[in-house]
Amino acid sequence: MDLLIQLTLNGLFNGAHFALLAMGFALIFGTTGVVHFAYGPVYAVGAYAIWALAALVGLPFWLAVLLGIAFTAALGVGCYLFIYRPFEISGSPPFVVLVASLGLFIVMKNLIGIVFGTGVKTVDSVAYDVHFVGDAFFTTVQVGQVAAALLVGCGIALFLRASRYGKAIRAMADNREMATVIGIDTTRLSMLVFALGSAVSAVAGALVLLRDGLNPNMGFGAVFVAFVAVIVGGVGSLRGAVIAAFLLAFVQSLGMWQIPTEWQNTIVFVVLFGFLLARPSGIVRRA
Amino acid sequence: MSKRTLFAALVLSSALSTGALSTTALAADPAVYKIGGIFAMTGASPHYGKVMSAGAQLAVDEINAQGGIDGIKLQLVIEDHKSGSAQAAVAGMNRLIDVEGVKAVLPSFSTVTLATMPIGDQKKVMMINGGGVSAQTVGTSPYMFNIRSMASDLAAGIAHRAAEQGAKKLAQIAIKSEFGDATIAATTKAWEGMGLKMVAAEQFQADAANIDTQVAKLRASQPDAIANWPTTPQAGLAVKRMRELGMKQPVYCMEWTAEDTKVAGKHAEGVEVVTDYFAATEENPWSKRFADAYKAKFGEMPDFYAANYYEGVYVIAELIRRAKAKGGDYYSGERLVQALWENPTFDSVYGKTLTFRKNGVAQKPVAVFRLENGEQKFVKFTTGE
Numbered sequence: 001m002d003l004l005i006q007l008t009l010n011g012l013f014n015g016a017h018f019a020l021l022a023m024g025f026a027l028i029f030g031t032t033g034v035v036h037f038a039y040g041p042v043y044a045v046g047a048y049a050i051w052a053l054a055a056l057v058g059l060p061f062w063l064a065v066l067l068g069i070a071f072t073a074a075l076g077v078g079c080y081l082f083i084y085r086p087f088e089i090s091g092s093p094p095f096v097v098l099v100a101s102l103g104l105f106i107v108m109k110n111l112i113g114i115v116f117g118t119g120v121k122t123v124d125s126v127a128y129d130v131h132f133v134g135d136a137f138f139t140t141v142q143v144g145q146v147a148a149a150l151l152v153g154c155g156i157a158l159f160l161r162a163s164r165y166g167k168a169i170r171a172m173a174d175n176r177e178m179a180t181v182i183g184i185d186t187t188r189l190s191m192l193v194f195a196l197g198s199a200v201s202a203v204a205g206a207l208v209l210l211r212d213g214l215n216p217n218m219g220f221g222a223v224f225v226a227f228v229a230v231i232v233g234g235v236g237s238l239r240g241a242v243i244a245a246f247l248l249a250f251v252q253s254l255g256m257w258q259i260p261t262e263w264q265n266t267i268v269f270v271v272l273f274g275f276l277l278a279r280p281s282g283i284v285r286r287a
Numbered sequence: 288m289s290k291r292t293l294f295a296a297l298v299l300s301s302a303l304s305t306g307a308l309s310t311t312a313l314a315a316d317p318a319v320y321k322i323g324g325i326f327a328m329t330g331a332s333p334h335y336g337k338v339m340s341a342g343a344q345l346a347v348d349e350i351n352a353q354g355g356i357d358g359i360k361l362q363l364v365i366e367d368h369k370s371g372s373a374q375a376a377v378a379g380m381n382r383l384i385d386v387e388g389v390k391a392v393l394p395s396f397s398t399v400t401l402a403t404m405p406i407g408d409q410k411k412v413m414m415i416n417g418g419g420v421s422a423q424t425v426g427t428s429p430y431m432f433n434i435r436s437m438a439s440d441l442a443a444g445i446a447h448r449a450a451e452q453g454a455k456k457l458a459q460i461a462i463k464s465e466f467g468d469a470t471i472a473a474t475t476k477a478w479e480g481m482g483l484k485m486v487a488a489e490q491f492q493a494d495a496a497n498i499d500t501q502v503a504k505l506r507a508s509q510p511d512a513i514a515n516w517p518t519t520p521q522a523g524l525a526v527k528r529m530r531e532l533g534m535k536q537p538v539y540c541m542e543w544t545a546e547d548t549k550v551a552g553k554h555a556e557g558v559e560v561v562t563d564y565f566a567a568t569e570e571n572p573w574s575k576r577f578a579d580a581y582k583a584k585f586g587e588m589p590d591f592y593a594a595n596y597y598e599g600v601y602v603i604a605e606l607i608r609r610a611k612a613k614g615g616d617y618y619s620g621e622r623l624v625q626a627l628w629e630n631p632t633f634d635s636v637y638g639k640t641l642t643f644r645k646n647g648v649a650q651k652p653v654a655v656f657r658l659e660n661g662e663q664k665f666v667k668f669t670t671g672e
Contacts, residue, residue, distance in 0.1 A: 003507035010499040017497075110329075118333035120520040120550050130531050137532050212524060213550050217331050217494055253500050261501045262463045262490035 015249030024200035025226035040219030041108035046072030047205030076198025234282025323383035323392035330370025342593030346600035373402035397421035417595030442473035458510035523547030530554035564654035
């Protein structure tokens with residue numbers, strides 16, 4: 001029973017991390033239609049930037065996080081303007097943009113290794129506590145992951161529902177051509193969602209820096225989970241992506257209760273295939 | 288035969304003989320002796336590639352500075368297996384043999400060594416592994432040699448160490464890989480062979496950063512001791528997680544690098560590492576000279592991986608020397624292997640000499656180290672067989 005409680009808690013905390021990643025990816029993918037695989041290395045670069053500001057420059061961690069988030073947002077916008085936007089202008093088919101995204105993924109991943117080195121990066125200046133509930137445990141960082149997912153999720157939902165830009169983003173996500181016809185500046189909105197989505201990934205990156213440390217390959221797992229969550233959740237649905245992220249985390253964690261842990265990643269694929277077969281439009285179907 | 292035909296025949300035979308002679312001359316004395324290295328230069332565990340290639344390169348540089356082998360220089364040609372990609376390793380091995388013309392290769396990682404071994408066997412290229420520990424690399428090819436202790440040796444050493452410290456129930460955690468599988472199997476055999484109980488064996492993917500589920504299951508199995516088999520950097524991450532969860536059991540590893548110490552931080556304290564014993568000491572001048580040169584060049588002390596690949600290059604150089612002394616078309620994998628079995632003993636940077644056993648594995652001293660203030664402190668020698 002103790003193990004079950006622990007695995008449930010693990011599912012909750014990992015789900016929060018996955019949800020943060022999925023929200024950023026879903027925002028970009030759902031609005032612009034760009035399968036932004038370079039989201040993984042953008043997330044990694046953001047985390048490395050925070051590490052560099054905290055460990056090398058010596059800034060307080062909270063300030064490093066704020067600057068890192070701003071930097072990552074700018075990096076996301078840069079990806080859009082310099083990589084994807086030219087393809088949009090030239091009317092390139094989606095698969096060309098997809099290939100460009102994969103190319104960008106590889107370039108950025110290798111650049112991380114060249115610039116920061118291939119070793120693991122950790123921050124020693126931030127200590128965190130471990131808490132026990134009965135025999136189950138969790139850390140302050142994990143609580144931070146849940147809090148961040150809640151805050152970011154609520155913030156994005158509020159932004160999309162209540163603000164002028166948010167409504168415009170929703171309109172663009174529904175029908176880009178119609179949004180253009182009614183005078184919405186889709187280029188500016190694309191820049192905005194790339195900035196927002198990338199910034200969200202930096203929040204996840206900051207917490208992972210504290211929890212596990214950084215390595216140049218961390219981007220793949222991140223974009224993989226985010227992509228699966230968006231597909232399983234239903235493309236275009238932020239709520240669906242969040243639900244799917246938690247679902248994946250709980251399946252990954254609780255699924256290991258009675259089966260060997262070596263199957264952990266396989267289970268994600270099984271869930272993906274199962275959903276694609278049974279419910280191709282995902283958990284949340286859009287009208 | 289007309290004069291013209293005779294002339295043509297003479298020219299042809301002259302050309303053929305000249306060509307044949309020059310071919311023989313080329314085969315006998317290459318412009319440079321190229322040694323292949325298949326290392327983890329990128330991917331999840333580039334630390335290994337860094338230290339292994341550094342050790343090998345240092346040996347090449349030292350030998351070249353002393354004039355090479357009878358005036359012919361050595362050259363290390365590195366291929367990247369991206370931290371365990373069999374596909375990349377096979378491509379690299381083929382390139383080393385077919386394009387670079389190497390006669391000896393230093394592979395690393397169990398998966399990579401196993402993937403490239405059939406190619407070495409088929410193309411008769413000598414292979415000296417100083418990194419992978421899989422028992423499957425032993426005794427399957429006459430061209431395959433191991434210059435480090437195998438998983439079975441180290442697992443036995445760890446099982447003995449854990450048992451002597453009073454453990455009755457052991458739990459294991461490993462990466463899902465050839466190395467992980469081999470190590471779990473070897474440890475289970477050694478542990479259960481002593482009549483003790485294995486309570487858990489958890490595995491995870493090589494690129495996993497989050498291993499909370501695996502650690503939670505380890506904790507739930509309530510072991511007396513933990514055998515921690517992941518490689519860098521997950522070995523450090525696993526220890527960090529275990530300690531954060533309040534797991535105070537002794538932790539034993541056979542792979543631990545400075546990267547792991549960095550990842551685990553204060554939690555690395557007290558972890559025990561049972562592995563090949565390399566220590567730079569005054570009593571062993573070569574080890575001291577190597578360590579000093581390594582530190583001067585790369586800014587850090589060498590670990591046993593660097594020592595293994597450094598030593599591997601010296602073994603190959605010595606084999607080339609011995610084969611050349613015998614004359615003929617000496618520069619081939621077959622002749623290098625033949626030279627090894629004629630005398631399987633070599634000077635060792637570990638101290639004194641190393642001798643390849645009949646199964647192609649060099650016996651090395653296996654020792655227990657304990658991590659104290661981030662440094663591996665020697666505790667004792669242990670049973671390594």
